[in-house]
Amino acid sequence: MSAELRRRGERVAPASAGQERLWLIEETSGGSATYNVPVFLAWRERIDVAALESALAFVVERHEALRTAYELRDGQLLQIVRDPQTPPIEIIDAESMAGVREEAARRGSEPLDLAKGTVLRCVVWRGSPDGDALLLVVHHIAVDGWSLGPLLDDLAVAYDAALGGKRPSADELPVQYADFAVWDRALARTPDIQRALHKRVGQLLDVSGELVLDGCTRSPAADEGRRPGRQRHFPVPPEVSARVGQLSLSLRATPFVLWFAAVQATLYRWSGLREFLVGAVTANRNHPMLERVVGFFANTVPLRCAVDPGWSFAELCRKARTEAFGSLSHQKLPFDQLTTAVNAARGTGRSALVNVGFVHQAPPTGHARWAPPSELATGTAKFDLMVIINEVGDDLTVTIEYDTDRYSDDACDRLGNTLVELLTAAVGDPDRPLKEFLGEPAAVQRATSGPAPRKRESAPLTKEQRRAAELFAAVLSDGGRYGVVGTADELTADADFFVLGGHSLLAVSMLAEAERRYGVELSPRVFLTDPTVAGLAEALAAAEARRDTPAAVIDDGPRPATSAQQRFWLLDRMPWLRPAYLSPTVVELADGIDREALRRAVDTVLARHPALRSRFTLDRKERRVHYRTDGPPAVTTVTESPADPREHLAEICATPFDLAKEAPVRADIVCLDDRTLLALVPHHIVVDGWSAQVLLDQIATVYRQDGDLAEPVHPAAVAEPVDAHRVEAVVERLRGAPLDPPLPHDRPRGELQSTRAATVSALIGEERLRRLRQVAVGELGCSTFVIAATLMGAALARGGSGRDFLLAFPWSGRDSTGAADAVGMFVNTLVLRVDLTGEPTWRELLTRVRDDAKAAYRDATAPYDAVVETLHPTRDLGRPPLTPLYVTSAKEPDLPAPFTRHLAPDPLFIKYELELTAIERGDDLELELAYATALFDERTARALLDAMVAAAADLSDHPDSQP
Incomplete structure (x- = not known):
C-alpha cells in the first residue's frame, strides 16, 4: 500500500529526515545561528503592535511548525507540537534605519532553542525617521525559502484584519508539517524509494564531491554548525536580466537549468575539474496539499556536473537539463541517508557528499505595508561555498555565501564576477565555445580533506575498546536495528562508525546507550571528532574520569x-x-x-x-x-x-x-x-x-x-542543583491536563487536607505478569513504574474519573559521584502525565506514558515548587498541590542481619489522596494502594485496586485493544 498524505492531528510525530540533519548540527555545535532565517521588513508606516500581536498569534496558530519543540527519545528525534501562544514582541526605540539594520543583523545571529520550541522570535523598532521595522527570526527547522511566502502572506492578511477589529478568514490547511513528516518517512521505506536510493548511489560513487576552488586556504570545517561565513552580492545588469528569459525559451530550458549550466562552467573555470558534484537545494514539495504549508521541506540534491570546454553554452545547457530534471525525482531521497550510503560504499567514513551548494529562488515580494523583505546574513555558512540566485521580477542578483576559514573575499569576487560575465556573454551568443568565455581553467584541485583519523595497528582490543566495540555492535549489528556488522568481535580499533553504515542520528542513539550502560554522558560533538572504536573508548575513559572526581569538602554552613x-x-x-x-x-x-x-x-x-x-x-x-x-x-x-x-x-x-x-x-x-x-x-x-x-x-x-x-x-x-530553566518545558508538557480529576470520593474534602491513611493490596499473578512484561518490557521497553502508572490511569478512567491524569512521583536525584552512600533529602517531585484521550490501544498508551516519563526524567532538575506555582497558584488547603495522585515502584526490601522484617507504621500518614506503590516480589508484582481514610472507604479503594488488576489482565491478553 502506498503512503497517504492526510491530516492526522498528532501532537507528537517523528521529525523529518531534513529536520534530523539540522537538529544534529545544532546539537554538535552547541547552538549556533547557521540555520537561523532572519527576515527584515522595513515598514512603510507605523506598526500597530497590538495588531501585530494578533497577526502573529494567528500565524502561529495556523502553522504548527512555528510552535513545535524537538526532543530525542530512544534515539528517535520527535517533533512536539505545542499549544498556540503569541510569541513575545520586543519593542526598541530607533534613531536611524542604518542603526536598525546593524542591530537586526546582530539579533538575527542569536541562537534559538529547539528543545523549548523557541523557533520564532520577533523584534520591532519604532521611531526611526525612515519608518518602523520588523525582524522575524525563524529557525530553518521550521521554514524554508518557499515557506516565507505563505508565512508573510498570512501575516499581512491577519494584520489587516486585526486593524479592522476582525479575525482573518482563511481556509484550514489540509495538512500540517508533522503530517508531511510521517508521510515522507513512510515513502522513504517504500521499495521504489529504496531502489531509487540504491541506483543513485551507483551514479554518484565515481564523482568527487570535494570541490576545491582557486583561493582555498584551509581544509574543510570539522563542525558544520561552526562555519564562520560571509555573503557578497553581484547584481546582474538589467539588460542581461531581461534576456535570460528569452534565452531559456530559445534553449527550451528552465531558468534553473540555465543557471545550473552557468554555475557548472564557472566552477570548472576555478577548479580545473571536468566532473564534480554540486548540492542543489530543491523545494521538495511534491504534493499539492503542501503548497501553503510552512515548514522545512527543502532537500539537498547532489547533482553530477560535467563540463567540456569545447562545448558551447547551449550544448552545456542541453546536457545539464537531463541531470536537472532528474533532480525532481532525486529530491525524494533524504540527503543524510544518501550521504551515508555513498560513504559506506566508498569506505570513506563520515565525509561531506558535496561542499558547494546551489540555490535558485524567488524571494517573497513586498506588501502595501512593507517593502520587499530582505534575509539578513547570520555570519555563518552552510557549505564551503554556496551560489544563490535571487530572482525578483526582472531583477537578478547572484549572492555567494562562503566559509571565511576556507575562502578569501578575493576568491569569492573572482567566482561571482566570472558567473555574471559568463551569463552576459551567453545571452549574447550561446553557441560560442565555453573556452572562449572562460579562458584557461585554474588547475587548483588539491587534497585538502583534512586530518585523517589516526591509524592504529590491528592489535587485540583493550578492555576499554571492547566496551566501545560492543556499543558499535549494539546499533549496527544483526541484533540491532541495522544489520551492517556482525558482532563486536569483528571490529578493530580503527573501525569507523560511518564507514560501517552508521549515520549521525544513530550515533546519538549509541551515545544514549553508553549513558544507560556506563553512567557517563558524551556529547555528539566529542564522538564525531574521532568516530572510531578507539576514539569512543578514549572519550568514555575521559568522561568516567570526570565523573569519578571526588566531591568537594563542604563545611557545616549556614x-x-x-x-x-x-x-x-x-x-x-x-x-x-x-x-x-x-x-x-x-x-x-x-x-x-x-x-x-x-x-x-x-x-x-x-x-x-x-x-x-x-x-x-x-x-x-x-x-x-x-x-x-x-x-x-x-x-x-x-x-x-x-x-x-x-x-x-x-x-x-x-x-x-x-x-x-x-x-x-x-x-x-x-x-x-x-x-x-x-x-x-x-x-x-x-x-x-x-x-x-x-x-x-x-x-x-x-x-x-x-x-x-x-x-x-x-x-x-x-546534591544536584535545581534548574529553573527546565520549568517551562515541564509546564508545557503538563499544560491542559486536569489538576483535580473527579475521583470516586465517598466523602467531600474538608477545609484542611487530611493525611490519615490505610492500605489495600493485591498481586498481579505470575503468569499474567509474565505475559504483561512480554509486551510492556520486552517489546516497548517500559519499566515497572510505567506499567503501574498506566494501570492506575486506566482504572481511574474506567471508573469515570476522566481520561487525562497527572501523577506525582519521586526522582532520586542521586546522579553525582559519592551520592550512593550519602544520607540526605535528594528527591525531587516530578509529575507524569497519563493521557488516555484519543482512544489509544494498550501499546499506544504504554508508549505515551513511557515517553512522558522520559521527558520528566530529562527535566528532573526543575524545582517542583516553581512548577506548582505556574500551573496551580491558587490551590486551597484541602488537597495536595497540582495532583491528588501519586505513584512509585520499589523492589522487595532486603533487610541486613540482625533485622528480620519491616513493620508497617500505625497509624499511616500519606501526602496525597491516593498513593500507588508497585512492589516487585520475586516473579510477581504487588500493587499496594494507600488511600486517605477521610475521603475513601475501604470498599472504594478495593474496587479501584481490583480495576487495576483487571486492567493488567486486559493489557496482557489483548495489548492491541483499547483500555
Missing part, C-alpha cells in the same frame, strides 16, 4: 536549604500536615539481640551523617530557610516493656520535631518480652527512601563489626 527542603519546612508550619512528612522505619530484630550493642551502633551512625545534625531556621530578611549541620546528634532511647507498645510506637512515629532546635531524627529501641523493635524516625527534610536503607545497612554493619563504613558525605557536596 547554607540555603534546597528547594524541596524549603517546601518541607513550610509544610511543617501546617499542624495538620506535620505527621505526613515524617519518614518512620520500624523493624523487628532477631532473637538474642545485644540491645546495648544495638544502641551504640545506632548512635554511631546517627552521629556520622551531617544531614542528621541539621538545624533549620528562617532568615526573615532574605525570606529563605537556612540550615547548619554542626548541631549535637540525636541520642537513641531505650524503652523497656511499654504498657501499650502500639500506642508507644504511634507516638514515636507521629510526634513532630522542632526543626530549629532538635536533631531531625529520633531512634527508640523498644524492648518487649519476646522481641526487640527499632523505630527510626527522621524528618523527610533530611532523608529520602534511599537514605533509610543506607542507615539500616550501616547500623547493621557497625553492630556486626564486620566492615568499614564509607566516609560520611555532606548532602550539599553531592
Whole structure:
C-alpha cells in the first residue's frame, strides 16, 4: 500500500529526515545561528503592535511548525507540537534605519532553542525617521525559502484584519508539517524509494564531491554548525536580466537549468575539474496539499556536473537539463541517508557528499505595508561555498555565501564576477565555445580533506575498546536495528562508525546507550571528532574520569536549604500536615539481640551523617530557610516493656520535631518480652527512601563489626542543583491536563487536607505478569513504574474519573559521584502525565506514558515548587498541590542481619489522596494502594485496586485493544 498524505492531528510525530540533519548540527555545535532565517521588513508606516500581536498569534496558530519543540527519545528525534501562544514582541526605540539594520543583523545571529520550541522570535523598532521595522527570526527547522511566502502572506492578511477589529478568514490547511513528516518517512521505506536510493548511489560513487576552488586556504570545517561565513552580492545588469528569459525559451530550458549550466562552467573555470558534484537545494514539495504549508521541506540534491570546454553554452545547457530534471525525482531521497550510503560504499567514513551548494529562488515580494523583505546574513555558512540566485521580477542578483576559514573575499569576487560575465556573454551568443568565455581553467584541485583519523595497528582490543566495540555492535549489528556488522568481535580499533553504515542520528542513539550502560554522558560533538572504536573508548575513559572526581569538602554552613527542603519546612508550619512528612522505619530484630550493642551502633551512625545534625531556621530578611549541620546528634532511647507498645510506637512515629532546635531524627529501641523493635524516625527534610536503607545497612554493619563504613558525605557536596530553566518545558508538557480529576470520593474534602491513611493490596499473578512484561518490557521497553502508572490511569478512567491524569512521583536525584552512600533529602517531585484521550490501544498508551516519563526524567532538575506555582497558584488547603495522585515502584526490601522484617507504621500518614506503590516480589508484582481514610472507604479503594488488576489482565491478553 502506498503512503497517504492526510491530516492526522498528532501532537507528537517523528521529525523529518531534513529536520534530523539540522537538529544534529545544532546539537554538535552547541547552538549556533547557521540555520537561523532572519527576515527584515522595513515598514512603510507605523506598526500597530497590538495588531501585530494578533497577526502573529494567528500565524502561529495556523502553522504548527512555528510552535513545535524537538526532543530525542530512544534515539528517535520527535517533533512536539505545542499549544498556540503569541510569541513575545520586543519593542526598541530607533534613531536611524542604518542603526536598525546593524542591530537586526546582530539579533538575527542569536541562537534559538529547539528543545523549548523557541523557533520564532520577533523584534520591532519604532521611531526611526525612515519608518518602523520588523525582524522575524525563524529557525530553518521550521521554514524554508518557499515557506516565507505563505508565512508573510498570512501575516499581512491577519494584520489587516486585526486593524479592522476582525479575525482573518482563511481556509484550514489540509495538512500540517508533522503530517508531511510521517508521510515522507513512510515513502522513504517504500521499495521504489529504496531502489531509487540504491541506483543513485551507483551514479554518484565515481564523482568527487570535494570541490576545491582557486583561493582555498584551509581544509574543510570539522563542525558544520561552526562555519564562520560571509555573503557578497553581484547584481546582474538589467539588460542581461531581461534576456535570460528569452534565452531559456530559445534553449527550451528552465531558468534553473540555465543557471545550473552557468554555475557548472564557472566552477570548472576555478577548479580545473571536468566532473564534480554540486548540492542543489530543491523545494521538495511534491504534493499539492503542501503548497501553503510552512515548514522545512527543502532537500539537498547532489547533482553530477560535467563540463567540456569545447562545448558551447547551449550544448552545456542541453546536457545539464537531463541531470536537472532528474533532480525532481532525486529530491525524494533524504540527503543524510544518501550521504551515508555513498560513504559506506566508498569506505570513506563520515565525509561531506558535496561542499558547494546551489540555490535558485524567488524571494517573497513586498506588501502595501512593507517593502520587499530582505534575509539578513547570520555570519555563518552552510557549505564551503554556496551560489544563490535571487530572482525578483526582472531583477537578478547572484549572492555567494562562503566559509571565511576556507575562502578569501578575493576568491569569492573572482567566482561571482566570472558567473555574471559568463551569463552576459551567453545571452549574447550561446553557441560560442565555453573556452572562449572562460579562458584557461585554474588547475587548483588539491587534497585538502583534512586530518585523517589516526591509524592504529590491528592489535587485540583493550578492555576499554571492547566496551566501545560492543556499543558499535549494539546499533549496527544483526541484533540491532541495522544489520551492517556482525558482532563486536569483528571490529578493530580503527573501525569507523560511518564507514560501517552508521549515520549521525544513530550515533546519538549509541551515545544514549553508553549513558544507560556506563553512567557517563558524551556529547555528539566529542564522538564525531574521532568516530572510531578507539576514539569512543578514549572519550568514555575521559568522561568516567570526570565523573569519578571526588566531591568537594563542604563545611557545616549556614547554607540555603534546597528547594524541596524549603517546601518541607513550610509544610511543617501546617499542624495538620506535620505527621505526613515524617519518614518512620520500624523493624523487628532477631532473637538474642545485644540491645546495648544495638544502641551504640545506632548512635554511631546517627552521629556520622551531617544531614542528621541539621538545624533549620528562617532568615526573615532574605525570606529563605537556612540550615547548619554542626548541631549535637540525636541520642537513641531505650524503652523497656511499654504498657501499650502500639500506642508507644504511634507516638514515636507521629510526634513532630522542632526543626530549629532538635536533631531531625529520633531512634527508640523498644524492648518487649519476646522481641526487640527499632523505630527510626527522621524528618523527610533530611532523608529520602534511599537514605533509610543506607542507615539500616550501616547500623547493621557497625553492630556486626564486620566492615568499614564509607566516609560520611555532606548532602550539599553531592546534591544536584535545581534548574529553573527546565520549568517551562515541564509546564508545557503538563499544560491542559486536569489538576483535580473527579475521583470516586465517598466523602467531600474538608477545609484542611487530611493525611490519615490505610492500605489495600493485591498481586498481579505470575503468569499474567509474565505475559504483561512480554509486551510492556520486552517489546516497548517500559519499566515497572510505567506499567503501574498506566494501570492506575486506566482504572481511574474506567471508573469515570476522566481520561487525562497527572501523577506525582519521586526522582532520586542521586546522579553525582559519592551520592550512593550519602544520607540526605535528594528527591525531587516530578509529575507524569497519563493521557488516555484519543482512544489509544494498550501499546499506544504504554508508549505515551513511557515517553512522558522520559521527558520528566530529562527535566528532573526543575524545582517542583516553581512548577506548582505556574500551573496551580491558587490551590486551597484541602488537597495536595497540582495532583491528588501519586505513584512509585520499589523492589522487595532486603533487610541486613540482625533485622528480620519491616513493620508497617500505625497509624499511616500519606501526602496525597491516593498513593500507588508497585512492589516487585520475586516473579510477581504487588500493587499496594494507600488511600486517605477521610475521603475513601475501604470498599472504594478495593474496587479501584481490583480495576487495576483487571486492567493488567486486559493489557496482557489483548495489548492491541483499547483500555
